Amino acid sequence: MSSVRVPGARPLSTTDRDAVAATPSRSGRMARRWAVVLLASALLAAACSGSTDSAETAPTSTVAPRPVQPRRAPGFDTEIIRLGVIGDLTGANGRSGREILTGVEAFWSRVDAMGGIGERFPVELIVRDEGGSPALAAQVYSGISDEVALLALVMGSATVDAVRGPAVDDGLLIAPSTRQFAWLGAENLLPVGTSYEVEVIDGLGWYMDNRRSDAVFCGVTDPSSYGRASRAGLGLVEAALDGSGVDFGYGLVVELEPDFDATAVVEQITTAGCEVVWLGAGDLSTRRLMAELAAGDVDITGFVGSGVRVPVPEDSRAWARDHLLVAADLPSWSDRTPGMENLRAELEKVAPDAEPTSMVALGWASQYPVLAVLEAAVADGDLGRDHLAELSTSLGTYDTGDMVQPVVMESGLRPWPRPVSIFSVDPAGGDVTGLTRLGTFEAPFVDVVESLR
Known part of the structure; x- marks a missing residue:
């Protein structure tokens, strides 16, 4: 068993961040709204004073308030957001599992390089190998369920089935690597792509x-x-x-x-x-x-x-x-979509010897709905599991870097990619x-x- 810490790096500009962000941070929009309100208040105060002498006008700050600091929650210690990954890394499908993990790690490495979630919080992946045994997956899940904000990836439908029941009880979201049509209406899942x-x-x-x-x-x-x-x-x-x-x-x-x-x-x-x-x-x-x-x-x-x-x-x-x-519903490796260009660039930095495969791309693409939920949660100042679950049924659509079609986040029977x-x-x-x-x-x-x- 291993714990993988995705290293952080320098924050990039908002323009750079938009290249992979699944949902624009709402904190920026809130800040702009506050700035407009404060500026309007300043102008109103000057008008009411009846004086044109700027020296006699009380100064008014137009600095936006600091973003709300999310409270401590499972998988979040107020500084780092921890996400779980469970899959077959050493069993019969271990090769594909390791390639999927490479894509997942590269995705969060890039997010961290841009300052983390909401340009504030780095991500740590807690990775567990179930060796191709769904029975072991349930045990592995119980060992990390209290340590993570959500399961950023569970590989294989049998493994998803093994952990989904306990995860529902714990209020924990799961991003599955697989694409069963049944996932569209399943509680607590974050699927992506055509079934x-x-x-x-x-x-x-x-x-x-x-x-x-x-x-x-x-x-x-x-x-x-x-x-x-x-x-x-x-x-x-x-x-x-x-x-x-x-x-x-x-x-x-x-x-x-x-x-x-x-x-x-x-x-x-x-x-x-x-x-x-x-x-x-x-x-x-x-x-x-x-x-x-x-x-x-x-x-x-x-x-x-x-x-x-x-x-x-x-x-x-x-x-x-x-x-x-x-x-x-996956790109070819040479596609010039924003998502594929970012994936190729990040692999050059963090895993230059990784073989280009569809499974690496699948791992990367699977993380877009996870990023969308976490970005919105940080903007709202609430990383609690109840709020994450609420966002997973209310965010609507989100950016996937044109790599894969999003599954709309709404309650009930969600629309499906065709x-x-x-x-x-x-x-x-x-x-x-x-x-x-x-x-x-x-x-x-x-x-x-x-x-x-």
């Missing part, structure tokens, strides 16, 4: 609209949370097109067993005549399947979403160049992660996902 289910709908919809609608579509899922979301998305596409006049149906949908035989699964896919396969199993299972497809040079188009790490493994790159598409980016994979001709953007797409039948509410 896995919508990625499936938009991805297959794009293929029908831009390539072929009469292809033989198939799917591969597994019992993981990501696999279940993929299966739900596949079912929603079929339901949306039923009776639409489009002759659509799956040639095959396979649910993988934990010890599946990749060769046998690929044989099932080819025997069924599949032409387009949504590879909706977890990252490790999908990598095994791609390696098998590549080994046989199987002429099938594969589709993956944001739950699968890119760049693809070396043994699959030649196959991926002609056969793999990505539907995800379009995704479509990428082809070209390890030689794309960016450093091998992605080439083909465009943004929203399926005309994407509203079918509302049935999951």
Whole structure:
């Protein structure tokens, strides 16, 4: 177990800060309002005195009052804001977990370099490894729940499920790394980006609209949370097109067993005549399947979403160049959005040897709603958990550096992001992660996902 302190540095200007700030600090707006009020009072006093002699006019200060100092609260000792991170850093998904953590650490390093939250308070990350065990995650949570203002990231849907109940009882907000559609209506969660289910709908919809609608579509899922979301998305596409006049149906949908035989699964896919396969199993299972497809040079188009790490493994790159598409609400590494430019610049300073991957970008992007809530709380002078929870359902939208779509912070059933980016994979001709953007797409039948509410 480790405790990571993100180092502070010099405060930057307000212009610099706006490049990554999720929500402009309200303290500045309050200060300007006070200055206007005090200046008006001074003018009124001069007018009422009836004298034009400035020497006889009582001086009036136009200096704005100091910002309210937030009271001590869990995770805040009046000087430092402490945030928790729980995830698999050493287990089966440890590689992706460490990359996500790299993005999270880089994000808060940049915030600290600009003076901290509200340009006043530095951030300390308390990081705990659950080793891929949701049962251990619950124990880990109990060890840090009193030390943090909120959980800035919990990695993996199973881990979110393991800690969310106790966190609700403790009034603790959680930013999940995963994108289940169910998170949109879940109490105490701060999701961001298009859901896995919508990625499936938009991805297959794009293929029908831009390539072929009469292809033989198939799917591969597994019992993981990501696999279940993929299966739900596949079912929603079929339901949306039923009776639409489009002759659509799956040639095959396979649910993988934990010890599946990749060769046998690929044989099932080819025997069924599949032409387009949504590879909706977890990252490790999908990598095994791609390696098998590549080994046989199987002429099938594969589709993956944001739950699968890119760049693809070396043994699959030649196959991926002609056969793999990505539907995800994430940028490519070379995108010139403010968020990606800040991420690349910060990594050069704090982790120059970090491999550019989609998981690093995902970690960075996941922190925008956390920053929005904390900035507003500091401006209000209240970092208590009740106030943080209130802000999470009332702030509305917020800036994400154009990296990912925000999930609007409001009470009830929140609006959900709809379009995704479509990428082809070209390890030689794309960016450093091998992605080439083909465009943004929203399926005309994407509203079918509302049935999951």
